[in-house]
Amino acid sequence: MRLPPFDALIAFDAVLRHGGMTRAAAELGVTQSAISHRVRRLEAFMGAPLLRRHAGGLTPTPAGEALAEGLAGALAEMAGLRARCLAAVGPSRLRLGVGAALAHNWLVRRLPDFAARSPSLSIELVIVENEAPELVSDLDLRILWVPAAELRATTTQRPLFQERVFPVCHPSLLPAGHVPGDPSVLVDLPLLHKGPAGRATSAEWSWAAWLERYRLPAKPKESFRFASIGPAIAAALEGAGVVLARSMLVHDALADGRLVRILPPEEDLASSKAHVVRWPGALRSDERVRSLASWLLEQAELTVRGDTIAGRQAALSSP
CATH class of the missing domain: 1.10.10.10 (Winged helix-like DNA-binding domain superfamily/Winged helix DNA-binding domain)
Structure with a gap:
């Protein structure tokens, strides 16, 4: 043949x-x-x-x-070949696929907690972006960034979180006397852009839309542009400018004071995409896969709950 x-x-x-x-x-x-x-x-x-x-x-x-x-x-x-093999013998190591930005800014810090709870199960973290998800045949679970309409539970998928988008920057970038929540500061700060120039994007990722929203003058030129969100957030952490960021990706940096909000939480825009955790159908009954998926859901819920509490505290402390 x-x-x-x-x-x-x-x-x-x-x-x-x-x-x-x-x-x-x-x-x-x-x-x-x-x-x-x-x-x-x-x-x-x-x-x-x-x-x-x-x-x-x-x-x-x-x-x-x-x-x-x-x-x-x-x-x-x-x-599904690897999943069938693992379903037959039971894996001692799970391969988890995740995008670089979510791994570096959210997941990696939390993995020691999973290791402490499940010492007999090791995790191999594989950095893979959204392209060709069906061709990544050797992953046991995968965190995917999908349209919000796909944020539902199935036998092979659980919703993790739908993020919010808002501008953040390094604290040192804010001028003396800046009033927290005042959007006019955006006029004088360098703005960091995500994605190829000229490509249509949803409103939450458009600096032009944010500036128009507060009736601020459009910037005459770009400061920096990045192909993806990870390097853009890294640049913001170094004080290069203001970035439109997803809530999960900057949750820890905001909590640590490495980044600060420009606007109050009520000004956030919902992201048009969301995260789900997905696994092959052959592993839907595997206890190890269930354990990791449940832990991811718990960590997502804790993070979202922490964001909600922080937002309420910020609202109470605002003048």
């Missing part, structure tokens, strides 16, 4: 999801030329062109659509 080249199938799937070879190459950690070569090799194997090129990017041909339909099921089936 002659099988298609597996690396070429993965490349083809990545190109379809991203609509082009550049981002597919970035996801897989190879060059764009390597992606192109793999797709051509797959087309030679299949005996038909699989992609058509146009101004908007790449889309599948009829042959490519047929392959994509069968490939989705095959990859999903392969993703």
